[in-house]
Amino acid sequence: MSAEPDGPEDRLRRFATIWSRALYPVTATSLTRPEFESQLLPLARQLRQDLAERVFRAADCDAVGAALVATHCTEPEALSRTLDVVDAYLVLYCGEETEPDEAGRAGGVGEREELRARCSRIQHAVAAGFARALRERTRAEQEAISRAALEARGTVAEALHASEARFRAVFHGAAIGIGIANLEGTVLEVNDALIRMFGGLEHQLRGRNVAEWTHPDDSPHVWKLYEELVRGDREHYRVEKAFYRPDGTVLWTNLTVSLLRDADGVPQYQLALMEDTTERRLLNLRLRYEATHDALTGLPNRTLFFERLEKALAAGESARFGLCYLDLDGFKTVNDSLGHAAGDRLLVEVADRLQSCATAPGEMVARLGGDEFVALTTGPDTEHEVDELAGRIMHALSTPIRVEGRELTVRGSIGIVEGPAAERGAAEVLRSADITMYRAKHAGGNRYELADPEADARAITRHGLTTALPVALERGEFFIEYQPLVHLGDGSVRGAEALVRWLHPQHGVISPDRFIPLAEHTGLIVPLGRWVLEESVRQARTWEAVTGADQAGLPLRVNVNLSPCQLTHPGLVSDTVEILERAGLAPGALCLEVTESALIGADDDLLKPLRRLAEMGVDIALDDFGTGYSNLANLRRLPVSVLKLDRAFTQGMQHFPADPIDLKIVEGIVSLAHSLDLAVTVEGVETGAQADQLRELGCDTAQGWYYARPGPPDRLHELALADAT
């Protein structure tokens, strides 16, 4: 819309511009100033019209004041500025183009005064309209914001109520026990789960004091933590704690206690969360019981016993302990003859009786397995107590036990170890007790023996060697030494006896008299003997290869000992043949030595393999001849070709003059042997005098320290060469 310069429209606009410039700084409108001006323009037009009206219409001016408020001119300053602008510029810009009066005069003095009067009325009306509108708007807005505040508070209250209801539902429905107490410890609130945990009676919890719930199993720090929390020094803590229920039973819990503070951080309440762990704990106890007790007898088992023993041994310098190790005598017979069920019933009864023997504090009985039981005492005077304990056990076993209608007499052997706690480990103590028990058993059983370090040491070695034997063979811990056999006629080396040795990794070289009986006992003698035979035959073949060419058709022979076990072993003949063949050694270069005692009372079956070997050309020597009850008449039945005279006969000839009786006996034996076409070898020749005597008596071959000690195979080779020169 264009406006004629300085025309009425242009002047109106200029008025609006002045007005907007005056108002804009005091409005809060988000409009730009020109936009704001465009909002004032219709109001200015209204004012111009009101100024021109002869009849003043207050309502129109009133509306202008209200419109100002509607354009967010709510500051009183806006009204003041508006009135100033109207006062100064309305008549000036909008008052000239008035209608001519009745007299046709325009712009007279009366007219101007009339305009000023109207302008003044306009200002009053605008001010009134502004004030009224502002009051209305303020009231409306105050009402609106109050309603909003109320509504919001209602919504929030509702939300809080819902939240509280949810909280209460959680509180009461929780599976975990929840309780709230004040800082004095008085219980204010408990949930259903907590009530159930304590046996279902709310009144027995609410109002009670937390401090009443002590339990003997409380660790000291439980109450220390509690004190710290209620003092405000600790925000929360978590412990495992037991409670007595009103009925006296025990409730175990995982307990978490937290400190609740108010909005200003001042401690107000304590919140306890409890998880019932009673069942879990019982289950753990049961599992633990099962893991530490013997299912058959219900006695503590090896695991628990070791725990207790270790604890007893760790009890300190001054503490002592006593241990009884019981093994039933002849239990295997019961098992074998009456069956395992009967054996088990016997064990259960024995267990019951043992249990009744160890009832004092510090005493316990356990089953280690099979028919082995132990009783431990850790009382103040174990030296005396363990003795009494063993006595009670022996006594308890003395009454026969009735199993399947039979009265079984049960006896046992007990090994006792007693001593200061701090000296030995559990395993060592138990081994000592075990060994001592065996000692009691070997002494005939039905007795108890006290551990003795020396006996232990012996037994330990014997025990140790037995268990180490099989491994020793695999590991090649055995080796062979050869002791030369010398022809008494010309002093030449004719061969050697193979003597097996054991180079034990801890005990060093062990002589055969210590381990051969063990090997025989365990049956290991068969593979060991076979190994010795193989080695010796191979060695003989080696000698043959080295020296054979130089000797006048007389190969070095090798003598190998056969144990009684090997004699009865069905593979003896075939093994020997195979070994000889494999080595390529003539059977005549091998002599098997058999002890006289092994052949006493031998029947034809036993002799058959020896006969076969003899027929093949293998020499058989009767070792240790003269030590047993030699059945001379039997000699001719035996397939032997050599008698080895025991060293007992030669000992009397070590010094000159020799014992004449010995001389007579040896002479007789040699004569007898020769008449049976048997050669005679003597052992244990240690002096030249002995050698001379034996030669005179007609002995054929000799061995002993006088010639050479047993040694490595190459030494023999050297001897043989020396002899030849």
Next chain:
Amino acid sequence: MERPDWAPPGIDITVPSVARMYDHYLGGSHNFEVDREAARKAMEFMPGLPKIMQANRAFMRRAVRFSVDEGITQFLDIGSGIPTFGNVHEVARRAHEGARVVYVDHDPVAVAHSRAVLEGNDQAAAAYADLRKPRDILGSSEVKALLDLDRPVALLLVAILHFVEDAYDPYAAVAELRDALAPGSLIAVTHASYEGIPVPQEQADGTVGVYRDIRTPLIMRSRLEIARFFEGYDMVEPGLVPMPHWRADTELAEEDPWSFSGFAGVGRKR
């Protein structure tokens, strides 16, 4: 002791509310004496606070129009407070008949008032949620009903981010909102700063102290710190500038010196 998070602000009308103080600065009467008293105290140090608020409103108006010009007709106004006049839905509706607006505030009174004002309007709604929990905003029934997040939205964060302390990580909240918006969406931010205030910082600190006392700390951030809110957005010309400089449609000479306090900017999501 900090007021616990779960206690809604503004409900205790004995405690000043920033939403009602804002209304007072803008000449409204949606406020109580406590609010006016706090506002008067704040104005002792920064008498031009009403002019800053006015500049905020004016910027928002321009930003809304700009958004509509850019073809965006969905608006998410977080920290909307108590709308006295020149509200987003009015400005937007004037620019585009089908514009949809969701107002968000964590002041229950402001939300209750907005709902009263918007009653019967099916193109605008107010949600009660907290900027610090963007998931609550995005998951609100109002957003779900009115906004199609697969299409660009104009996110308005006018005079709100300076009320979120770093401890609540406003950057993460803004990033989470950004990630929920479609490419092409706009973000419009204004933020208080010591930069541009026509009084010494020591004096402005008096105002900061007033807000701290009413437990709604005012966090003054530098231009650089404010720029970080636009991560993932391309700045729209003229960038991050004092409010009157942003696409001004009037003579800068007419602007009050206080209106140059703080910064405003609009970004477009890549």
